[in-house]
Amino acid sequence: MPVPMKSAPKQSPSDYSKFNPENGPFWTSAPDGEAKIMFAETGYASEKVTPSRTLIEVMGMAVKKCPNKVVLRTENMPMIKKGEKAPGPIPLAQWKSWTWQKYQSDTRKAAKAMMKLGHEQHDAVNVFGFNSPEWFIGAMGAMFAGGKVAGVYPTDTPEQVQFKSNHSGASIAICEDNACLGKYTEVIEDLPYMKAIIMWAGDQKVADLTRSDGSVCKVMTFKEFMQLGAEVEDKVLDERIAMIKPTHCCALIYTSGTTGFPKAVMISHDNLAFESNSVLPMSNVGTVAEEERIISYLPLSHVAGMMVDIVCPIIVTAYMKGWMSVNFARPYDLKAGTIGARLTTIEPTLFLGVPRVWEKIAEKLKAIGAVTKGLKKKLSTTAKAKGLQWSKQQQLGGNGKTPSMFGIYKILLKVIKKKLGLHKCKFTFAGAAPMTRETLSYFGSLGINVNEVYGMSESTGATTWSTDAAHQWGTVGFELPGTEVKVLKKNEDGKYVEVPKTKNILNPKESEQGEICFRGRHIMMGYMAQPRLGDDHVDEINGKNADAIDADGWLHSGDKGAVSTQGMVRITGRYKELIIGAGGENVAPVPIEDNVKALCPMISNVMMVGDKRKYMTILISLKAVGATGELPGSDKLDGAATEYGSTIEEACKNPKLIEAITKALKDTGNNGDCTPSNAAKIQKFTILPIDFSVQTGELTATLKLKRSVVDEKYEDIIEKMYTDIKDAYVPYSLVGSMSAPYQEDPAPRGSFAVAADEDVKLEEAAAEAALAEVDPAAEG
Secondary structure, three states: OOOOOOOOOOOOHHHOOOOOHHHOOOOOOOOOOOOOOOOEOOOOOEOOOOOOOOHHHHHHHHHHHOOOOEEEEEOOOOOOOOOOOOOOOOOHHHOEEEEHHHHHHHHHHHHHHHHHOOOOOOOEEEEEOOOOHHHHHHHHHHHHOOOEEEEOOOOOOHHHHHHHHHHHOEEEEEEOOHHHHHHHHHHHHHOOOOOEEEEOOOOOOOOOEEOOOOOEEEEEEHHHHHHHHHOOOHHHHHHHHOOOOOOOEEEEEEOOOOOOOOOEEEEEHHHHHHHHHHHHHHOOOOOOOOEEEEEEOOOOOOHHHHHHHHHHHHHHHHHOOOEEEEEEOOOOHHHHOOHHHHHHHHOOOEEEOOHHHHHHHHHHHHHHHHOOOHHHHHHHHHHHHHHHHHHHHOOOOOOOOOOOOHHHHHHHHHHHHHHHOOOOOOEEEEOOOOOOHHHHHHHHHOOOOEEEOEEEHHHOEEEEEOOOOOOOOOOOOEEOOOOEEEEEEEOOOOOEEEOOOEOOOOOOOHHHOEEEEEEOOOOOOEEOOOHHHOHHHHHHHHHHHHHHEOOOOOEEEEEEEEEEOOOOEEEEEEHHHOEEOOOOOEEOHHHHHHHHHHHOOOEEEEEEEOOOOOOEEEEEEEOEOOEOOOOEOOOEEOHHHHHHOOEHHHHOOOHHHHHHHHHHHHHHHOOOOOOOOHHHOEEEEEEOOOOOOOOOOOEOOOOOEOHHHHHHHOHHHHHHOOOOOOOOEOOHHHOOOOOOOOOOOOOOOHHHHHOOOOOOOOHHHHHHHHHHOOOHHHHO
8 A cells, every 4th residue: 555645746838738718618519520639748648648639549559469379268157047046166277268359350350240231321320238348349340330339228228229229329239139139120120320220149140120210220230240341352341440530539429418318428438548648647557567357247338337438448448558458347347236246256456346346345245244243353353443443544644654463454354355355456446436434444344445536427537636645535536737726716707716625625615616527538428419309409419519618618517525634535515416405405315325324234225305495304225125226125124224124114114213213314414514504404204115126217227316306206205304293204105005016027038128227336236146145254
């Protein structure tokens, strides 16, 4: 562990990209538009350190450097039937693999096949299915053919598939199986531009799709598709590649959106190359001539999955001393609970987990520790206390000292890392949502430093970063090299000005908070408009672009936050989520909601209500069997919630549960770090009969809360909480039965079904699997 820094790394003014309003606007909405690259004079954003290249060129550099090194590995396991036991792990050396040379060769074949099928420059290629070599080859093939990859979310309905395919201008779709194909089949009449659909799994013989006007969309296997590419001469592809510029769009990331249709974030070749080149030196990987390994399980339709899994291996191998391989989880690992075997087999050196992953792992480890007794318990408790003390001293500004006898207890903590398969990790991190300080400190007690990063699809992923030498629990890190982060607020003249930096980042003054904004070479080209959808659509998207990226090039995140005098960024809320009470008070719900969840391990989800109301209330869901984020689960309680009964309905009648939640709400109200005023205190609560989920509509595909949907869906009980009921607890049964429909699983969707979207999670089954193999004695 490096010596902790006193403050975050600082950049010189010449390290920032130069933005002149006269050169704006700094966005485009045209599918064939070009980005404006704003170079810095020095540092990572300069042309000297990060030349503007296409990902095709950089991949060529990787192939030249390591032609025979392995880049892709898969067990290529078929889907297991429900109730069937998964086969045991296969040694990594026996996995099917692709060298860099074969990866490039197959990508070129795919690109030529796309051109043979009618794919034009700037067209899109949809890829729809669980992570696999075919996903990668399809995505890179789209870029080689001069187009862009537009991934489809695993949870998308046929209507959403139609919108994204039509809007992106997709001429080809590469799907996993018949279930994915079926969604296209339902809407093929409304996809007149779709020329071919390719499946890499599923039935080998499927008929072409014929529309009512007589036009045909070809359907073929991946093998037939690749053979088609072999028939096209290389020079035809080379001519297309010669037309591609680093400023062209190569990927569309569809925002999940809490209302309306999603927006298509256009990412350029230069965006991807710069972002990864800025991030990787901060992650400790690639610094020596050895293989770095990642496990691919996060949905690749998200910016995090694309950046870490597809782009980073290319950049590491091309520019750094080491090389990186991508090792695929089995398609059923998440649902069957077998991903632990994959982690211990792969032994990743770089690992990204969303907060939900880390929280589930912590929960399971705590459960193991709770049943440990005797000497093992004593040793475990002491080891974790020493680990926590050490971790606190490793944070920004810490003394870096090692507690007495820590070396002995550290041996016990290493056992847990090895059982999880994380013992060779050089860098572990979390993104997509804020981590609670409780979770961070728990892993700190185990000697695992989970670095938080922050960004958006619109910033090609991360824009702030934490490192082992510069991290602080409760913050999301500091601005990446070559990027610029400021907290801005409108003054009396309506102009954005930078707010003062705070000395107390964990409790900043209101005057020190504003909107977190960033700019640099990692900012998106813009939201894409599809001209075929009409002028009104184009005008609407242009308006959204102007709202997102201002005349000075600042991307407005919509997140409220502060920057410390040490350079660390903290998110304190989201402007679109702010609740404005009847008295005009602005209340940030997320810190309050997170604190309630931290105090109540039996709670799964919470949502504050109180907009234009006389006081704040909260909706609560309990942890239930089968609740995964994608699915709502059943009435049967799970985890810590089982302490209060066997079902949700039973728990709602348990005075101990009501007392525990009431106390947590009171303690949260008295916590000035998350509840800044009396107006923000929660006065009443109810417990819902079913958890939030993507399937039932309360969560987006990336597990963001759709507050307006929840407001409308539970309007009756919300209104009940604002009547003259005196008790803090307002039972849901007052407006109806506690029973709620539970659908165990949607209609069968093949192996793709296990890739439930968050993106973006190991999820309950995955985390349980990772810990199923943890020997209780290890925690003890």
